[in-house]
Amino acid sequence: MSEKVLMKGNEALAEAAIMAGCKHYFGYPITPQTEVAAYMSKRLPKIEGGVFLQAESEIAAINMVIGVSSTGKRVMTSSSSPGIALKSEGLSYLAGCDLPALIVNVQRGGPGLGGIQPSQSDYFHATRGAGHGDFHMIVLAPSSVQEMVNLTFKGFDLGDKYRMPTMILADGTMGQMMEPVSLDLGEVTKYDKPWALTGTNGERKPNIVNSLFLKPEELEQFNFDRYKRYAEIEKNEVMYEEYKMEDAEYCIVAFGVAARVSQNAIDEARKNGIKVGMIRPITLWPFPKEVLNKAADKVKAFISVELSMGQMIEDVELSIRCKKPVLLCNRTGGMIPTTKNVLDSINEAVNYGGAK
Numbered sequence: 024m025s026e027k028v029l030m031k032g033n034e035a036l037a038e039a040a041i042m043a044g045c046k047h048y049f050g051y052p053i054t055p056q057t058e059v060a061a062y063m064s065k066r067l068p069k070i071e072g073g074v075f076l077q078a079e080s081e082i083a084a085i086n087m088v089i090g091v092s093s094t095g096k097r098v099m100t101s102s103s104s105p106g107i108a109l110k111s112e113g114l115s116y117l118a119g120c121d122l123p124a125l126i127v128n129v130q131r132g133g134p135g136l137g138g139i140q141p142s143q144s145d146y147f148h149a150t151r152g153a154g155h156g157d158f159h160m161i162v163l164a165p166s167s168v169q170e171m172v173n174l175t176f177k178g179f180d181l182g183d184k185y186r187m188p189t190m191i192l193a194d195g196t197m198g199q200m201m202e203p204v205s206l207d208l209g210e211v212t213k214y215d216k217p218w219a220l221t222g223t224n225g226e227r228k229p230n231i232v233n234s235l236f237l238k239p240e241e242l243e244q245f246n247f248d249r250y251k252r253y254a255e256i257e258k259n260e261v262m263y264e265e266y267k268m269e270d271a272e273y274c275i276v277a278f279g280v281a282a283r284v285s286q287n288a289i290d291e292a293r294k295n296g297i298k299v300g301m302i303r304p305i306t307l308w309p310f311p312k313e314v315l316n317k318a319a320d321k322v323k324a325f326i327s328v329e330l331s332m333g334q335m336i337e338d339v340e341l342s343i344r345c346k347k348p349v350l351l352c353n354r355t356g357g358m359i360p361t362t363k364n365v366l367d368s369i370n371e372a373v374n375y376g377g378a379k
Contacts, residue, residue, distance in 0.1 A: 025207035085113030095219025119234025123182030140357025141195030162271025246250035271300030
């Protein structure tokens with residue numbers, strides 16, 4: 024068993040990125056993710072070939088990411104909600120150029136500057152509208168510091184495998200909390216990148232990394248081809264965790280800190296004879312639609328627990344195709360649902376039409 028060390032989520036994520044082979048980081052400080060940039064500023068200059076640069080803005084940072092990614096190197100940026108919004112155009116360019124990169128969003132309350140407390144209200148931005156045009160990012164949602172580490176490592180691999188941007192969507196709690204973690208992550212996977220801009224030495228035709236297509240039929244075909252790749256990801260890369268779903272009559276759906284609170288509520292509810300379980304999405308895109316749809320054949324109702332006004336609930340409803348009622352248990356503005364909040368929603372579900 025590997026030795027564990029006590030680390031803050033943001034710093035553990037940054038160390039995992041370095042261990043995954045990321046030697047280039049471009050970012051800008053903003054609470055509650057500033058420790059990611061601070062950690063990288065100390066570690067990367069000590070690594071051969073390591074580059075840390077605090078850009079003049081979030082927009083500049085994401086464009087620097089595009090440049091490094093086009094050379095085939097692993098690169099990362101991080102920010103918090105309003106900073107990620109500023110990167111939206113760059114995220115679309117990454118997708119349009121089929122470039123891999125890891126983007127970390129340690130979410131804070133909004134809209135606007137909002138507050139610095141934890142939130143999950145960037146769900147729509149990450150899974151629906153990260154930028155203009157038809158594209159997706161792989162979106163990974165950790166619910167522990169260990170998953171901040173593991174999913175960072177995994178995120179780089181998925182980005183390289185499918186040539187697309189990957190986002191770690193963590194709420195502020197995940198970034199700020201401290202837990203014991205194992206940094207035994209195994210070997211770094213090396214992906215062949217024949218598309219990279221590495222210089223030709225006169226031995227091959229020059230590569231071109233571009234997202235501009237003046238002929239509409241060419242752009243259409245590239246979008247069709249990209250969505251074939253997305254379909255492959257939806258088939259092969261969905262990740263989720265089930266908790267006490269074997270005999271569950273009610274199903275909670277939650278991620279991040281909301282899932283941790285929900286697990287406590289499930290344990291309490293079962294002491295009172297209420298059979299509740301949880302499906303925790305780890306990939307928010309691709310979303311675990313099939314497992315939720317199958318669960319809808321046996322449970323009476325679903326409860327979506329969120330730190331937002333209700334965003335993931337739409338994916339829950341779409342996944343189960345209106346088979347069963349879906350209730351929302353939520354806090355927003357930086358507030359975190361309590362165990363009592365979730366228990367109240369469980370009791371509401373029991374007394375709702377789902378109990379009939």
